[in-house]
Amino acid sequence: MLRVENIYKSFGNFLAVSGAQLTVGRGELVAVIGPNGAGKTTLFNLITGQLKPDRGKVVFKEEDITRLSTHLICRKGIARSFQIANVFPRMTVFGNVQVSVLSQQRQSNSLFRPASTMAVKETEEILESVGLIAKAYELAGSLSHGDQRILEIAIALGNEPELLILDEPTAGMSPEETRITMDLVRRLAETKGLTILFCEHDMDVVFNVAQSIMVMHHGRTIVQGAPDEVRRNEQVQEAYLGDEDA
């Protein structure tokens, strides 16, 4: 469904991503792992168009989306969450999700209809499915960090994506919150048939959930394969698994 072919991106003299490869099949739950600074977030930004690669290609559903701008990539069916909580703080939780549902329905430019009557059912369904419905009318900026991260996912769901990209969905979360979030991710993959690509620090989380794992190191792809295969790979052990502090 998604193919990243030999992609490069440098910032000044620093090669953030140098020759990364990634394949995501329809319905798969794919994880990208790698030590800090391995280029995981940059890779995601390259896929969703926040950054443009120096070289290489991003192919989604057999279509080259490398040079498309961010909002057009989103409309192709790729939605994402961000590593740092990235919500609309002055709006309600409900409004946060509603904005993305309205965008999905191509209603963002509708000028004279009251927004309060639009996309209500869809928005409520999403909030229900992620467990934020009780907080629907609180200001997004006043939510706890964990809830803001969940809201992030809910906003992404508003776009009815085929591919959902989550950039470290559990960053900064307590073990309990991490468990809840990963359960949610797994449930979304199962019930909605979503294809999910995420990156993660926590090794246990990754090996429990992911069906395919891509390991990055210094901006390069070391290997992509099933969890067992990755665990046995010598290079991976050297680069990442052996070094518990990473």
Next chain:
Amino acid sequence: MVKPGSSLRSFWICAAILVVLLFLPPVIPRFYTYILASIFVTSLLAMSLNMVVGYGGMFQFHHAAFYGVGAYTFGLLLTKTHLPMLVAFIAGPIAAALAGLLIGWFCVRLIKLYFAMLQISLGSLLWAIAFRWYSLTGGDDGMHGIPTPSFLFSSTHAYYFILIVFSACLFLMYLILKSPFGMTLQAIRDNPDRCEAVGVNVRRHQLIGIIIATFFAGVAGVLFVVLEHSVFPDLLFWILSLEIFIMCLLGGWFTFIGPVIGAAIMVSLRTFVGIYTQYWTLILGVLLIFLIFFLPEGIMGFISAKFSSKPGEGIERAVE
């Protein structure tokens, strides 16, 4: 989300205020009708600014330029052509919106302070044209005794005309800010990057916001001419832009009605304190210092926060 009861209540409050305003002219002195009309015109300008700054989060620092464009277009068409009043009336705001499109097209490519700087310089260009093109605009003298239609000559009629157009514009702005468009505009203000990632064409959305706001600024410009029968380059000068900025600050950025309060305060200060001293801005300055320390959300922001049960909800209600 406003509770159903409270939106009905605000509707009745608005209706009551409108009725009072309709019956005021016969009972109050002519001078006060003039001041009120002047407040309406200034309020409309300040609210159109608030649409881009408070709701849109764009640093439109030279908004008065479009007010001037509306006023000059209306004035020039009435003076130099024999077009019907209606055509001139519509042409004013459209010219302002076109200027908004032209300037905004460049500005939305930049952010924050860079947006502001470009906007000030391009807006000042419009001022320079009005100031220098003597043969057309009358230069620094401007144009006086603009022949507005006879039915608007009496100040009472002008008052009613301005009140009706002002109310209609307020209603339209309210609809727009509550619409998906307005909601998305506020989302862009809060977080443009996130908005782009949910599939919103941020630049185009901001540009449309600027065009709408400059259109309303143009309406305010036309109403100014209806009230004063004259135009002069000060209408496009950056000092006026600063003044309407302060009005929004006084009233409250994130509230719909705030700029009206701010405009009322500024116009009254200038009129009534201005009688005693030309340094009325001194009082304004002191007022602003107190405001920044004690009511950082502006007067309306403070009121709506006070009358809502939960902290923060007041702001939210205003944003909605």
